Amino acid sequence: EAQVTQNPRYLITVTGKKLTVTCSQNMNHEYMSWYRQDPGLGLRQIYYSMNVEVTDKGDVPEGYKVSRKEKRNFPLILESPSPNQTSLYFCASSEPKGGGTEAFFGQGTRLTVV
Amino acid sequence: QKEVEQDPGPLSVPEGAIVSLNCTYSNSAFQYFMWYRQYSRKGPELLMYTYSSGNKEDGRFTAQVDKSSKYISLFIRDSQPSDSATYLCAMSGGSYIPTFGRGTSLIVHP
Numbered sequence: 325e326a327q328v329t330q331n332p333r334y335l336i337t338v339t340g341k342k343l344t345v346t347c348s349q350n351m352n353h354e355y356m357s358w359y360r361q362d363p364g365l366g367l368r369q370i371y372y373s374m375n376v377e378v379t380d381k382g383d384v385p386e387g388y389k390v391s392r393k394e395k396r397n398f399p400l401i402l403e404s405p406s407p408n409q410t411s412l413y414f415c416a417s418s419e420p421k422g423g424g425t426e427a428f429f430g431q432g433t434r435l436t437v438v
Numbered sequence: 439q440k441e442v443e444q445d446p447g448p449l450s451v452p453e454g455a456i457v458s459l460n461c462t463y464s465n466s467a468f469q470y471f472m473w474y475r476q477y478s479r480k481g482p483e484l485l486m487y488t489y490s491s492g493n494k495e496d497g498r499f500t501a502q503v504d505k506s507s508k509y510i511s512l513f514i515r516d517s518q519p520s521d522s523a524t525y526l527c528a529m530s531g532g533s534y535i536p537t538f539g540r541g542t543s544l545i546v547h548p
Contacts, residue, residue, distance in 0.1 A: 328481075357535055364446060366540030367482070367526065374535075414481050418535060424470025424489060425530050429481030 326351045330415050330430035337405055337437055345400045345433050347415030355418040355425075356398040357382065358390065360411040361432075367414070373398055405437040441465050444527055444539030453548050457514040459525050461539045464508065467531035471503050473512045474526040476541065482526055486512070517546045 328349045337343055349356065357372035359382075369382030373392040387409055389401040398417075402409060412434050416427040444461045451457055459473075470489055474482035486501045488494045494501045500513040510529075514521055524543050528536040 355535055359538075364540070366444070366446070367538040369535070369537075372535045416481075421484075421487060424472065424487055425536055426472070426484050426487065427474075427482075427528070427536055429483070432479070432481055 326428065328415055328417055328428050328430040330413075330433050332433060333431060334434050335436070337435070339406055339437060340404050343402050343405060343435075345402075345413060345415075345435070347398045347400065347430060348396050349398075349415075349417040349428070350396065351417060351419065351428065352395065353417035353419050353428075354395070356392070357416050357418070357427075358388070358398070358400050359414045359416065360384065360409075361414060362411050370400070370413075405435075407437045409435065410437050411435060441537050442527060442529060442539040445542055446540050448543040448545055450545040450547065451517055453517060453519060453546055455517050455546070457512075457517050457521070457544060457546075459512040459514075459527075459542050459544070461510050461527035462508055463510070463529060465529075465531065465537075466508075468529040468537075470530045470536075471501070471510050472528040472530075472536060473499075473501060474528060474538075476524045476526060478523075482524075485525070514544075517544075519546050519548055522546050 358370040371390040415430040472487040476482040502511040524541040526541040527539040
């Protein structure tokens with residue numbers, strides 16, 4: 325089954341404690357991205373990757389890091405989380421479709437930073 | 439100004455109503471237009487996509503694109519309570535990373 329898998333689904337952590345949210349896709353997609361979703365603000369792109377070892381900043385990259393060492397994995401790293409990073413996070417991988425693109429999303433990770 | 443503007447709602451309608459959801463955009467490079475549906479506590483899923491100006495139908499759903507006005511719409515006929523969700527428009531140009539609108543929350547009450 326084609327899917328994007330994020331872990332963990334829920335996480336409560338304390339300010340300053342480094343954490344990693346993993347993302348893996350089994351569709352051999354080149355394109356992957358991370359979003360955060362906040363009430364009233366919608367989906368905002370954090371980082372994206374066009375291929376292995378190729379990453380770039382999205383709209384809200386401050387406080388986040390990513391890496392793309394393998395095609396299937398695209399972890400999101402918070403080196404020193406702060407309460408304003410409390411949010412719902414989605415990983416997505418994309419493929420061409422009908423001349424455009426279709427993004428497949430993971431189940432989401434609800435992060436709370438206290 | 440955001441590249442893609444979408445009214446967050448909520449939009450509340452009675453069952454059976456025709457629903458109109460809309461987005462405007464500013465980037466002329468956008469060529470591909472999509473609508474995603476997101477149920478509560480789930481990730482968004484692709485509902486419809488279209489490339490050209492005009493209409494595209496899929497069952498009760500119709501996607502409409504007007505490139506000259508930079509305006510896209512999603513119409514839902516005979517709306518059902520199961521259509522209650524957040525609907526996000528998305529669009530892309532040359533890259534395969536879509537740009538999303540904020541999403542419109544739709545509530546269809548029996």
